[in-house]
Amino acid sequence: MMEKKISKIELKKIYKTMLRIRICEESLVPYILNSEIKCPVHLCSGQEAVAAGVCAAITSKDNIFGNHRSHGHFLAQGGKIKDLIAEIFGKESGCSRGRGGSMHICDPSVGMLGSAPIVAGTISLAVGCALASKIRKTNNVTISFFGDGATGEGVLYESLNFASLKKLPVIFACENNLYSTHLSIKECRARNNIFEIGKHFGIPGFRIDGNDVLKVYAAAKKAVNFCKNGQGPVFLEFMTYRLRGHVGADDNVQGVHTDIRPLNEIKKWKKKDPIKKFERYLLENNIFKKIDFEMIENEVITEVNDAYIFTRESSFPKASELNKYVFKS
Amino acid sequence: MSSKVRKLQYSLAINEAFHQMMACDKSVFLIGQGVKSPWYVGKTALGLLKKFGPERIIDTPVSENAITGAAVGAAIAGMRPIVVHPRMDFMMYAMDPIINEAANWHYMNGGRGTAPVVIWGVINRGGEQGAQHSQSMHALFAHIPGLKVVMPSNSYDAKGLMVSAIKDDNPVVYIDDRWLYNIEGEVPEELYSVPIGKGIIRKSGKDITLVSVSYLVLETLKAAEILEKEGIKAEVIDLRSVKPIDKDMLEKSVKKTGRLLIIDGGWKTCGLAAEISATIAESALFKDLKSPIYRLALPDIPAPSSCTLEKEYYIDCNKIINKVKKIFE
Numbered sequence: 289m290m291e292k293k294i295s296k297i298e299l300k301k302i303y304k305t306m307l308r309i310r311i312c313e314e315s316l317v318p319y320i321l322n323s324e325i326k327c328p329v330h331l332c333s334g335q336e337a338v339a340a341g342v343c344a345a346i347t348s349k350d351n352i353f354g355n356h357r358s359h360g361h362f363l364a365q366g367g368k369i370k371d372l373i374a375e376i377f378g379k380e381s382g383c384s385r386g387r388g389g390s391m392h393i394c395d396p397s398v399g400m401l402g403s404a405p406i407v408a409g410t411i412s413l414a415v416g417c418a419l420a421s422k423i424r425k426t427n428n429v430t431i432s433f434f435g436d437g438a439t440g441e442g443v444l445y446e447s448l449n450f451a452s453l454k455k456l457p458v459i460f461a462c463e464n465n466l467y468s469t470h471l472s473i474k475e476c477r478a479r480n481n482i483f484e485i486g487k488h489f490g491i492p493g494f495r496i497d498g499n500d501v502l503k504v505y506a507a508a509k510k511a512v513n514f515c516k517n518g519q520g521p522v523f524l525e526f527m528t529y530r531l532r533g534h535v536g537a538d539d540n541v542q543g544v545h546t547d548i549r550p551l552n553e554i555k556k557w558k559k560k561d562p563i564k565k566f567e568r569y570l571l572e573n574n575i576f577k578k579i580d581f582e583m584i585e586n587e588v589i590t591e592v593n594d595a596y597i598f599t600r601e602s603s604f605p606k607a608s609e610l611n612k613y614v615f616k617s
Numbered sequence: 618m619s620s621k622v623r624k625l626q627y628s629l630a631i632n633e634a635f636h637q638m639m640a641c642d643k644s645v646f647l648i649g650q651g652v653k654s655p656w657y658v659g660k661t662a663l664g665l666l667k668k669f670g671p672e673r674i675i676d677t678p679v680s681e682n683a684i685t686g687a688a689v690g691a692a693i694a695g696m697r698p699i700v701v702h703p704r705m706d707f708m709m710y711a712m713d714p715i716i717n718e719a720a721n722w723h724y725m726n727g728g729r730g731t732a733p734v735v736i737w738g739v740i741n742r743g744g745e746q747g748a749q750h751s752q753s754m755h756a757l758f759a760h761i762p763g764l765k766v767v768m769p770s771n772s773y774d775a776k777g778l779m780v781s782a783i784k785d786d787n788p789v790v791y792i793d794d795r796w797l798y799n800i801e802g803e804v805p806e807e808l809y810s811v812p813i814g815k816g817i818i819r820k821s822g823k824d825i826t827l828v829s830v831s832y833l834v835l836e837t838l839k840a841a842e843i844l845e846k847e848g849i850k851a852e853v854i855d856l857r858s859v860k861p862i863d864k865d866m867l868e869k870s871v872k873k874t875g876r877l878l879i880i881d882g883g884w885k886t887c888g889l890a891a892e893i894s895a896t897i898a899e900s901a902l903f904k905d906l907k908s909p910i911y912r913l914a915l916p917d918i919p920a921p922s923s924c925t926l927e928k929e930y931y932i933d934c935n936k937i938i939n940k941v942k943k944i945f946e
Binding site for chain 2: 351353382383384385386387388392394395396401402404406409410411412413414415416417419420421422423424442443446447449453454612613614615616617
């Protein structure tokens with residue numbers, strides 16, 4: 289069994305990452321609702337296992353690129369909660385100095401090179417990053433995180449072909465949360481076969497339960513090894529579900545009801561909550577005790593609370609510095 | 618200067634910039650269609666593949682979006698790529714990585730990342746090539762914050778501006794005109810650079826300022842020589858950089874001459890000539906003008922095919938002379 293090879297320390301790290309993401313995301317909700325947070329925020333609650341599992345399989349020397357829903361990727365790759373929250377609140381101390389907001393978060397020091405809300409916009413960038421690794425012979429892997437909606441963009445197919453042609457060390461990590469903004473992916477795609485997209489370009493593809501962090505980790509680890517052996521890219525489709533709407537706090541319970549997803553579908557997926565699923569696994573296998581969860585949760589809550597203190601104490605960017613960073617001088 | 622100066626064709630001057638920059642900086646690489654071909658990109662890629670190998674001289678499928686994105690991504694990862702579009706019309710497929718990603722990257726990440734990529738587009742006007750093989754889109758790119766745009770008119774600048782573009786820490790759009798490729802000019806053997814954002818006075822005069830860029834500088838100079846014989850002493854400014862524009866040089870010249878004609882190989886509406894015109898009109902020089910500011914730009918018409926229509930469409934020396942004479946009537 290793949291899981292047995294993972295040490296308790298690693299399991300704890302993965303669990304903590306998932307919890308950091310969830311608690312951080314949910315902490316934003318009241319501020320989205322009272323408009324203290326002004327920038328558009330795309331929460332990833334429910335999708336934590338993908339970010340946590342994939343990023344556990346790589347190091348900070350590897351690189352990731354994200355999208356509009358990338359708080360999880362940022363945190364899983366080692367970004368600090370305070371840098372993220374300060375950015376979302378538009379503070380100078382944020383990871384992008386208040387110039388990016390929730391949709392443009394980065395921390396190059398840990399390999400999180402950037403994120404962008406132009407759906408599929410960073411896929412080719414990730415391919416280029418992998419090309420850079422190949423030219424420099426660094427043997428680093430690049431992860432491109434994108435959603436199921438991005439499979440509608442042509443650049444994905446150009447990128448798959450080029451990455452395969454040049455055997456680039458890039459993993460196409462598609463988080464299929466079943467919706468392209470508001471629209472069911474069934475209404476977007478002629479066939480339900482995202483994981484097979486790469487096959488026509490000679491790229492192996494796999495569909496994985498994206499709410500089972502150990503399965504995500506195992507698949508990512510295998511893909512990373514494949515890339516590092518010089519065998520070229522891998523396509524991974526992670527089946528998952530966002531517990532909130534496309535943007536904002538909307539979950540059909542709070543705020544405006546813009547989320548048109550059927551309530552029974554949401555209920556069904558809440559039962560598959562990746563964090564609860566992982567907790568059950570850790571308890572049933574006697575790896576963690578209840579007290580372990582409490583300790584980790586307390587650590588995370590402290591980190592999030594500290595992040596809010598840091599954000600409140602931080603200043604907004606100065607109006608006089610509006611034009612700072614247009615060019616690097 | 619101790620360096621040997623000799624005559625070199627424009628395309629070979631670009632080629633020399635590549636040879637020298639690639640030899641001294643391992644992060645520089647060339648990617649795009651035709652770089653392996655002896656004719657596709659003129660002589661600009663001569664000898665590069667043999668000297669630097671296929672890892673750094675990368676010929677590609679026709680996938681402008683992904684290939685440009687890959688160049689941008691490699692730049693974000695610390696490389697200094699040059700991505701070539703042998704016909705800049707095809708660059709329209711790559712607007713997303715150029716405008717949404719490369720141009721914004723440094724700003725939206727608060728200076729924590731940058732995309733030092735050269736996006737090189739070749740204009741292939743004339744020859745009855747029609748609407749989609751003839752377009753000069755410099756104004757389009759100059760409109761975008763975060764992009765620099767250069768358009769060298771001779772061999773010396775072709776090399777010097779390419780060197781500057783590669784060394785620049787920001788994305789630079791380098792646009793040249795195929796009509797210049799075989800024209801010889803003096804080029805020092807040594808590695809040198811021409812500063813981005815600085816124009817040059819090609820001919821001094823006191824009666825009227827003629828501003829031009831790229832190929833039309835040659836036609837403007839021819840016109841100025843003929844006009845001089847007829848008693849009109851024109852000052853010819855070669856902008857060299859479309860963005861940033863050398864405002865100081867323009868203002869000094871117009872202050873001296875009191876008249877301004879802008880000659881632009883792009884379309885008239887919202888074009889480079891409109892921008893220069895507005896820059897002078899809203900400056901303190903307005904009161905010094907002895908006549909209105911005039912534009913000689915391409916009409917707002919797609920490039921035609923038939924040679925009789927082409928003759929009517931494109932600007933040449935005679936059209937410039939006629940326009941200047943009208944100003945003095």
